[in-house]
Amino acid sequence: MTWLLLIEQTLNGAQFGVFLFLVSAGLTLVLGIMNVVNLAHGSLFMLGAYYAATFFGLTGSFLLALVIMVPLALISGIVIEVVALRTMYDRDHMDQVLATFGLILFFNESVRLVWGPESQPMPVPDFLDGSVEILPEAPYPVFRIVVILVGLAVGAGLYLLITRTKIGMLIRAGASNRAMVGALGVNIRLLYTLVFGLGAILAGLAGMMAGPIQSVEPGMGEDMLILAFVVIVIGGIGSIRGAVIASVLIGIVEVVGRSILPFAMANFMGEDAAQTAGPAVASMLIYVLMAAVLFFKPAGLFPAQAG
Amino acid sequence: MRFRIALIAPALALAATPGLAQDKEIRIGYINTFSGGAAVYGKHQKDGLELALDHLGWKMSGLDVKMIYGDDQRKPDVGRQQADKLLKKDKVHLVAGITWSNVLAAVQKRVIRAKKIIISTNAGWSAMAGKNCSPYFFTTSWNNDQTPEAMGELMNQEKLDNVFLISANYQAGKDMLTGFERTYKGKVAKRILYRLGQRDYQAEISQIRAAKPAALFGFVPGPMGIAFVKQYRAAGLHEKIPFYSVFTVDYLTLGGHGKAAIGTYHTSYWNNNSDDPVNKRFIADFKKKYGYHPSMFSAQAYDMPMLVDSGVKGAKGNPNDVKAMVAAMEKADFPSTRGKFTYNTNHIPIQNFYRREVRADADGNPVIVTTGVVKENHKDSYYKECKFKW
Numbered sequence: 087m088t089w090l091l092l093i094e095q096t097l098n099g100a101q102f103g104v105f106l107f108l109v110s111a112g113l114t115l116v117l118g119i120m121n122v123v124n125l126a127h128g129s130l131f132m133l134g135a136y137y138a139a140t141f142f143g144l145t146g147s148f149l150l151a152l153v154i155m156v157p158l159a160l161i162s163g164i165v166i167e168v169v170a171l172r173t174m175y176d177r178d179h180m181d182q183v184l185a186t187f188g189l190i191l192f193f194n195e196s197v198r199l200v201w202g203p204e205s206q207p208m209p210v211p212d213f214l215d216g217s218v219e220i221l222p223e224a225p226y227p228v229f230r231i232v233v234i235l236v237g238l239a240v241g242a243g244l245y246l247l248i249t250r251t252k253i254g255m256l257i258r259a260g261a262s263n264r265a266m267v268g269a270l271g272v273n274i275r276l277l278y279t280l281v282f283g284l285g286a287i288l289a290g291l292a293g294m295m296a297g298p299i300q301s302v303e304p305g306m307g308e309d310m311l312i313l314a315f316v317v318i319v320i321g322g323i324g325s326i327r328g329a330v331i332a333s334v335l336i337g338i339v340e341v342v343g344r345s346i347l348p349f350a351m352a353n354f355m356g357e358d359a360a361q362t363a364g365p366a367v368a369s370m371l372i373y374v375l376m377a378a379v380l381f382f383k384p385a386g387l388f389p390a391q392a393g
Numbered sequence: 394m395r396f397r398i399a400l401i402a403p404a405l406a407l408a409a410t411p412g413l414a415q416d417k418e419i420r421i422g423y424i425n426t427f428s429g430g431a432a433v434y435g436k437h438q439k440d441g442l443e444l445a446l447d448h449l450g451w452k453m454s455g456l457d458v459k460m461i462y463g464d465d466q467r468k469p470d471v472g473r474q475q476a477d478k479l480l481k482k483d484k485v486h487l488v489a490g491i492t493w494s495n496v497l498a499a500v501q502k503r504v505i506r507a508k509k510i511i512i513s514t515n516a517g518w519s520a521m522a523g524k525n526c527s528p529y530f531f532t533t534s535w536n537n538d539q540t541p542e543a544m545g546e547l548m549n550q551e552k553l554d555n556v557f558l559i560s561a562n563y564q565a566g567k568d569m570l571t572g573f574e575r576t577y578k579g580k581v582a583k584r585i586l587y588r589l590g591q592r593d594y595q596a597e598i599s600q601i602r603a604a605k606p607a608a609l610f611g612f613v614p615g616p617m618g619i620a621f622v623k624q625y626r627a628a629g630l631h632e633k634i635p636f637y638s639v640f641t642v643d644y645l646t647l648g649g650h651g652k653a654a655i656g657t658y659h660t661s662y663w664n665n666n667s668d669d670p671v672n673k674r675f676i677a678d679f680k681k682k683y684g685y686h687p688s689m690f691s692a693q694a695y696d697m698p699m700l701v702d703s704g705v706k707g708a709k710g711n712p713n714d715v716k717a718m719v720a721a722m723e724k725a726d727f728p729s730t731r732g733k734f735t736y737n738t739n740h741i742p743i744q745n746f747y748r749r750e751v752r753a754d755a756d757g758n759p760v761i762v763t764t765g766v767v768k769e770n771h772k773d774s775y776y777k778e779c780k781f782k783w
Contacts, residue, residue, distance in 0.1 A: 098595040203433040205649025227627040301616035305430045341596045
């Protein structure tokens with residue numbers, strides 16, 4: 087493996103990390119601020135991809151699909167919150183896990199009924215197709231660069247929203263003492279609904295960005311959900327800054343580990359054995375990382391000040 | 394005691410009811426994956442076999458055909474439960490279906506022990522072709538190794554040397570590489586095994602580009618393949634390093650691949666462009682009935698009721714005469730979507746394998762075109778290990 091390839095793989099890892107951040111931003115918001123374990127986040131990711139794929143197919147415009155997807159994701163989130171989650175706030179986490187796991191099954195089956203079991207078509211939009219040469223002899227897909235830009239924009243936007251605006255202040259206050267904020271005359275119930283809706287939009291946006299490079303199919307959110315939980319646990323639950331850093335860290339560890347380990351291990355074990363064991367060990371690396379972080383910092387790298 | 398017998402007697406009478414009806418109907422148990430992420434495999438096969446039953450008028454030698462479906466949820470233990478239920482409760486005459494080798498491994502034992510016929514409409518577990526072979530077992534598909542063996546041969550014919558290999562890190566993934574390397578004579582640039590269920594392949598794509606191979610051979614099934622093909626094209630590699638695959642690109646996944654699959658190549662037993670009247674009728678009627686293009690999975694499932702029908706004919710309309718059924722089915726004397734073929738001594742088809750490629754049609758949409766025969770009358774590599782035991 088050459089140095090150039092190693093640099094490229096690090097870049098690949100960072101790019102994958104930013105994508106992971108997109109997936110986990112909404113999750114960390116809902117868990118950190120509302121103290122709700124929302125397994126249905128993966129379903130919202132899937133719904134976002136399906137809405138976008140459907141309207142991209144109908145209108146032929148990726149941007150128009152985005153404009154339509156955002157309110158649909160918001161409505162889906164609000165409906166879930168009002169119908170299913172509102173009664174769960176005072177229950178413990180196990181009840182929430184059970185209820186939102188039920189939602190996963192419900193949405194997977196609903197999507198199959200409406201769209202069928204086949205993978206839905208969703209190509210890379212024409213104006214984002216192609217590649218640019220950012221490293222010598224290594225053209226990089228434009229769409230992946232757009233994913234990076236969208237991820238960074240979401241991170242910056244959320245940071246500003248939470249720390250610099252009045253609504254962000256209320257959200258933080260509601261997270262530290264729900265009853266007190268309510269007593270001061272703030273409609274905390276509406277505030278939570280809005281936070282959950284925002285989480286749903288972020289999940290939908292991540293699903294939409296995943297569509298052109300993955301398969302849009304029932305259950306597509308579940309694999310991502312596991313990684314997203316690892317991200318927010320390492321980053322510190324509720325912390326946007328922590329989620330950014332943890333996801334890039336995980337992306338790099340996962341991608342670089344996966345590309346180096348099989349060849350590094352071939353030096354001290356057989357080629358065949360290394361090829362089988364390498365990817366297996368590489369896929370454990372992020373969990374080892376998580377265990378190590380939790381050992382030294384049980385609340386994650388950047389514990390959110392609130393909640 | 395007398396009281397108990399009084400209860401048992403009507404129960405026995407009830408249990409015997411299916412037996413009374415045995416002269417009028419043939420009951421086929423069909424196990425496949427109808428729920429979860431892989432439900433699409435079950436759907437394509439069910440649609441294919443029901444079209445065949447339409448063509449037969451849901452009758453075989455005067456018997457009404459009764460299909461009883463079971464969902465294996467892609468799990469071997471659930472598949473085994475379904476087999477037990479079909480055999481004991483529904484008293485089926487035979488069991489068919491199954492997409493996954495590990496589910497087949499679990500189901501076949503039960504069916505064969507009950508001395509009933511089992512027909513795989515997809516799973517091509519190699520043990521069923523060799524040491525685990527059984528006279529009760531038939532397949533309307535293939536042995537797992539046959540398709541990658543044909544691919545190795547294709548790459549020899551196209552004089553592709555220095556090929557990069559990518560496959561999934563589990564048993565079937567390794568079997569695909571073994572099958573490929575059994576026939577492929579050129580140099581292997583490098584081989585990568587990716588994690589089952591992986592969704593992001595940028596790291597692998599960077600390695601493929603850096604190795605500068607003449608071509609890429611891959612086994613990336615289902616949604617993994619949809620992600621891989623899209624990402625491979627987005628990276629612009631499809632023109633420099635052509636992608637040759639097995640069980641990755643097919644009409645089952647083509648909707649998901651979209652235009653990204655154009656310019657890729659694969660091998661398959663099914664010549665979808667053949668002029669064979671059975672095949673043409675199958676494709677036309679399938680599109681008319683279901684509104685989508687049949688996949689190879691639909692084609693091989695279409696053959697199953699036809700094969701059973703030939704067996705029932707040979708047994709003179711008595712589906713309980715298993716030996717007569719098997720003897721008739723061995724002749725492969727039925728209208729198949731792949732044209733005329735024969736069964737090997739292990740009941741695996743001796744069949745042609747074709748080179749297929751994905752092209753753009755007049756509207757720019759992807760279509761699969763068969764462009765030639767790679768291997769004629771290809772036998773699997775295990776039949777010599779097969780000794781039938783009734």
